[in-house]
Amino acid sequence: MNRTTFQQGLQEHLDSIRRMCETRNETIAVAESVTAGCIQHLLSTAEAAQQFFQGGITVYNCSQKAIHLGVDPVFADSCNGVDPSIARQMASAVCTLFRSQVGVGITGYATRMPEEGINDLYAYMAIVGNGRLLHEEKLQTTYEGMAAQWDYAERTVQRLGKLLS
Numbered sequence: 001m002n003r004t005t006f007q008q009g010l011q012e013h014l015d016s017i018r019r020m021c022e023t024r025n026e027t028i029a030v031a032e033s034v035t036a037g038c039i040q041h042l043l044s045t046a047e048a049a050q051q052f053f054q055g056g057i058t059v060y061n062c063s064q065k066a067i068h069l070g071v072d073p074v075f076a077d078s079c080n081g082v083d084p085s086i087a088r089q090m091a092s093a094v095c096t097l098f099r100s101q102v103g104v105g106i107t108g109y110a111t112r113m114p115e116e117g118i119n120d121l122y123a124y125m126a127i128v129g130n131g132r133l134l135h136e137e138k139l140q141t142t143y144e145g146m147a148a149q150w151d152y153a154e155r156t157v158q159r160l161g162k163l164l165s
Helices: 003-024 038-044 062-069 073-078 084-098 146-164
Strands: 028-032 053-058 102-108 121-129 132-141
Touching: 003 038, 003 146, 028 038, 028 084, 038 053, 038 146, 053 084, 062 073, 062 084, 073 084, 084 102, 084 121, 084 132, 102 146, 121 146, 132 146
Parallel strands: 028 053, 028 102
Antiparallel strands: 102 121, 121 132
């Protein structure tokens, strides 16, 4: 991925997010698993990020999702922590944890695990606003590893920017 092209393309979405949060007097928080902090990093680069970005939490396994975000541990274990309902729970819980109005949750796979039947890479992403589900999506990628993480993060910020504009 060409980082300069990425930064130029993403800047308009970051600006949209900032403007809408300022206009609505709202803030954003993020709960990440598969992206391991990439979305938080991107939001932190926005102009005046401290005015609208509360922060986030990286919960990389089912136990941490249960402990910090209240995800049902039995269900999480049954699906390896990757399910649309878990992304929704993460988005909702991070709003409470950080006292924000908008929450983003994302969980998925950045690495193939053929031994577990994971041959296609995907993530479930959810955006919650003021207690309502605003958007959810299954993101698929052809990248792997760190490139997959950044792909998911970039597309999540793009969706958030479009949703809030």
